[in-house]
Each structure stands twice: as C-alpha cells, then as structure tokens.
Amino acid sequence: MFKKLDPLLHSELRLAVMSLLVELEEADFVYLRETANATAGNLSVQLDKLSEAGYISVEKTFEGKKPRTICRITPVGLNAFENYVDALKSYLK
Amino acid sequence: MCRHRGTILPIFPSGRGVGKLKCLILNYLEMETNEMTPEQSLQVISDAIAKSRKDFERNAGTPMILWGAIVLVFSVVIWLLLRTTDNLLWNFLWFGIPLTGWPLSHIYLKDKEIKGARNFVNDTIGQIWIGYGIFALLTAGALSFIAAEYIGVITMTLLGYAAAMTGMVLKNRFITIGGFITGIGGVVALCMFRTCDVTLAFSVASVVSLILPGIMMNRNNR
Known part of the structure; x- marks a missing residue:
C-alpha cells in the first residue's frame, strides 16, 4: 500500500528548501536562493507556502543596513519531512 | 486556484x-x-x-592548519628558548598562541566562512574549540603562578581532548586517533616530566592533531 505524499513537499523547490533546512540549523534567503538555484520571486512564494503550513519559521532581521530573512525548520516541518521520506520509501520498495 | x-x-x-x-x-x-x-x-x-555539506566541508580543515601552524611555531620557539636559557619565564609565551591565533583566524578565515547559513556540526565543533581555548587559558593562567613548567603538558592534554571530540563529531577516525595520541601523549609527558621534553612533544602534537588532519580534510573535500 502506497502512502500519500504530502503535496506541500512534493514540489521540487519546496522539497529542496526543506532538505537544506533539515541539514542546516538556519539559512538565509540568499543562501537558499543560491544553493537551490532558484529565482528570488519563486523562492519567496514557496517560502510563504512552507511558512503558512508551519513547516518553517521565517525571521526578518537586519545585518547592518541590509534586510536579512532567516529560515529555520520547525518541529512540525521536521515531522512532515520524515513522513514524506517514509512515504517515498513505500513507493521504492 | x-x-x-x-x-x-x-x-x-x-x-x-x-x-x-x-x-x-x-x-x-x-x-x-x-x-x-x-x-x-x-x-x-x-x-x-x-x-550544502560540500559547501561546509570545502575549507573545514583550514582552521586546524592555521591553529596547528601557530602552535607549532610557538612551541618550537619556546622549546629553543627554554633549552638555551633555562629560564622558565619563557613559558609565558604560551599566551602568545591565543593572542596571535584569534586575530589571525579572524582576518584569514573570515572570507572562508559560509555566509548565510549555520550548520549544527560546524557550530558544535566551533563550541568545542572555544571551550578548549577558555579552559587552556584558565589552566595556563592559574599554573603560571604555581607551576609554569606544567602549562605545556596540561594544554597538550586538553588539545588532545578537543581534537578527539572534533574527530568523533565529524566521524573522522584520523582526527580522533590524532587527538587520542596527543591527549595520551600529554598524560605520559606529565608522568615522565623530568625526562621528557614536553615543549617539543607539544610541537609534535600540533602536527599530529591539527596540521595533518586539517591537510587531509581539505584534500578529501577538494
């Protein structure tokens, strides 16, 4: 029996962002954009979606005079990611 | 929608x-x-x-090489001065390691840091070495008033502990073994203090626990 894949995570960029945040303690918008090879607009929309679902927390700060957006995975997001990977495994068996 | x-x-x-x-x-x-x-x-x-791992691992060995080189230079200089003058006050030069290392690492390693992201493993290793720095300084500070000749032995044992912890966190056998050799070497040097040239042992320890593992890490992650 195949488990249902979380539609929020079953998107290339959102999955890449979540995978990065699982690995990292925190990452800012610029790092995520460069590492996930995404455009600023697309990343911004996907981060909004993940944040609305409570999968990530987004903190807006300043570094000197430059605005900085820091993202961190939440326990809800970590749990969703683990469930997603478990579901993936059921497809690959 | x-x-x-x-x-x-x-x-x-x-x-x-x-x-x-x-x-x-x-x-x-x-x-x-x-x-x-x-x-x-x-x-x-x-x-x-x-x-992400590759980003963090690319220059992971560089801080170890830098600090190892500083420790090596200081320990060889102190060894030469102690050997030629027999004046234990040269042991105060151990304090030159943090005084030189912190500004140098701040200047040299700043460009090599990953900007915009923090990784749990790197943070843990950073904290291990900050802890080492604090304990080494406190121990050296206290010993300089009581028994300055023991500064090298104690800081070498602590160095071995910090290196072994780093190796265990990174799951790197080479760093772990180097750390244990250094730590055990420090304990052995403490027991054989009168016959063993601790300062020279410290320079060997800097090569075994810092410089060689750092070079290997950078080579593996290239």
Missing part, C-alpha cells in the same frame, strides 16, 4: 487585467511539480543535502 497575496505588484495605470496577470504570474512562480517520481524526489533531497 489563485490567491492574491499582494507580493506581486504589476503596474497598469488602468488596473484592467491585473488580477488575471497576477494569477498567471503566481501560477508560474508556484511551478507545481507534482508529477515528480519518487526517484526524482529522492534525488532532489540527496542533491540539496550533498550540496
């Missing part, structure tokens, strides 16, 4: 067609890719994790 979040602001003086355009842009930006296969999903996950 398209939701207007107000994040995209196309400018049309008439305002006509703005909502539709917003929908089109948002749909394009959202780029739903639900047709990804499980294999593709796993590939996305492993690629993202591997890329």
Whole structure:
C-alpha cells in the first residue's frame, strides 16, 4: 500500500528548501536562493507556502543596513519531512 | 486556484487585467511539480543535502592548519628558548598562541566562512574549540603562578581532548586517533616530566592533531 505524499513537499523547490533546512540549523534567503538555484520571486512564494503550513519559521532581521530573512525548520516541518521520506520509501520498495 | 497575496505588484495605470496577470504570474512562480517520481524526489533531497555539506566541508580543515601552524611555531620557539636559557619565564609565551591565533583566524578565515547559513556540526565543533581555548587559558593562567613548567603538558592534554571530540563529531577516525595520541601523549609527558621534553612533544602534537588532519580534510573535500 502506497502512502500519500504530502503535496506541500512534493514540489521540487519546496522539497529542496526543506532538505537544506533539515541539514542546516538556519539559512538565509540568499543562501537558499543560491544553493537551490532558484529565482528570488519563486523562492519567496514557496517560502510563504512552507511558512503558512508551519513547516518553517521565517525571521526578518537586519545585518547592518541590509534586510536579512532567516529560515529555520520547525518541529512540525521536521515531522512532515520524515513522513514524506517514509512515504517515498513505500513507493521504492 | 489563485490567491492574491499582494507580493506581486504589476503596474497598469488602468488596473484592467491585473488580477488575471497576477494569477498567471503566481501560477508560474508556484511551478507545481507534482508529477515528480519518487526517484526524482529522492534525488532532489540527496542533491540539496550533498550540496550544502560540500559547501561546509570545502575549507573545514583550514582552521586546524592555521591553529596547528601557530602552535607549532610557538612551541618550537619556546622549546629553543627554554633549552638555551633555562629560564622558565619563557613559558609565558604560551599566551602568545591565543593572542596571535584569534586575530589571525579572524582576518584569514573570515572570507572562508559560509555566509548565510549555520550548520549544527560546524557550530558544535566551533563550541568545542572555544571551550578548549577558555579552559587552556584558565589552566595556563592559574599554573603560571604555581607551576609554569606544567602549562605545556596540561594544554597538550586538553588539545588532545578537543581534537578527539572534533574527530568523533565529524566521524573522522584520523582526527580522533590524532587527538587520542596527543591527549595520551600529554598524560605520559606529565608522568615522565623530568625526562621528557614536553615543549617539543607539544610541537609534535600540533602536527599530529591539527596540521595533518586539517591537510587531509581539505584534500578529501577538494
């Protein structure tokens, strides 16, 4: 029996962002954009979606005079990611 | 379905067609890719994790090489001065290691740091070495009033402990073994203090526990 894949995570960029945040303690918008090879607009929309679902927390700060957006995975997001990977495994068996 | 979040602001003086355009842009930006296969999903996950790890591992050995070189230079200089003058006050030169190392690492390693992200492993290793620095300084500070000749032995044992911890966190056998050799070497030097030249042992320890593992790490991660 195949488990249902979380539609929020079953998107290339959102999955890449979540995978990065699982690995990292925190990452800012610029790092995520460069590492996930995404455009600023697309990343911004996907981060909004993940944040609305409570999968990530987004903190807006300043570094000197430059605005900085820091993202961190939440326990809800970590749990969703683990469930997603478990579901993936059921497809690959 | 398209939701207007107000994040995209196309400018049309008439305002006509703005909502539709917003929908089109948002749909394009959202780029739903639900047709990804499980294999593709796993590939996305492993690629993202591997890329991030590679970023962090690229220059991971450089701080160890830098600090190892500083320790090596100081320990050889102190050894030469102690050997030629027999004046134990030269032991105070051990304090030159943090005084030189901190500004140098701040200047030299600043460009090599990963900007915009923090990794749990790197943070833990950083904290291990900050802890080492604090304990080594406190011990050396206290011993300088009681028994300055023991500064080298104690800081060498602590160095071995910090290096072994780093190796265990990184799951790197070479660093772990180097750390244990250094730590045990420090204890042995403490027991054989009258016959063993501790300062020279410290310079060997800097090579075994810092410089060689650092070079190996950088070579492996190239």
